[in-house]
Amino acid sequence: ISRAGAKIAEALHFLRLHHPALPETTHWLELGASPGGMTAELLERGYRVTAVDRAPMDPRISSHPRLSCYAENAAAFFPPRGERYDALLCDMNGPARESFAIVAAKLPYLESGALIIFTLKTHKTGSLDEWLELRRHVQRDATAAGLRSIAHTHLTYNRHEFTLIWRKG
Numbered sequence: 001i002s003r004a005g006a007k008i009a010e011a012l013h014f015l016r017l018h019h020p021a022l023p024e025t026t027h028w029l030e031l032g033a034s035p036g037g038m039t040a041e042l043l044e045r046g047y048r049v050t051a052v053d054r055a056p057m058d059p060r061i062s063s064h065p066r067l068s069c070y071a072e073n074a075a076a077f078f079p080p081r082g083e084r085y086d087a088l089l090c091d092m093n094g095p096a097r098e099s100f101a102i103v104a105a106k107l108p109y110l111e112s113g114a115l116i117i118f119t120l121k122t123h124k125t126g127s128l129d130e131w132l133e134l135r136r137h138v139q140r141d142a143t144a145a146g147l148r149s150i151a152h153t154h155l156t157y158n159r160h161e162f163t164l165i166w167r168k169g
Contacts, residue, residue, distance in 0.1 A: 028049045031053075114168040116165070147167065
């Protein structure tokens, strides 16, 4: 569907260096899901996915039985009453700190110990120092939100972005 599927596949492979594999019963909340490349990869692994994006999902997966799609802005999304998630994936375009603020607003809907995979978009940074400063700010925001850093890396499939992985305390 898109090269983004390769990004999450690589991120989950990298994660195995730091964390046990997630069980097939894992329910993911995916913010910035369209067109569905990462979603398709998660579904292929047997996970359940709640996908949120203003843009439409690819019709090849939009009616998958383990997929719930919400065509709305991630900031405005609130899950159905009582719904909880075991993991969150954020690959939203836009300023990194704004994207993280949306992630932080969804933390109450994550189970304790939930995994968060966050794509840190760096297309607005011009130098390594600017990127490091951006990562420091986002990491500080994550720590203040009660997240514990598991790992961060630049994946082969990341272009102008890095992957940060946290666990909810």
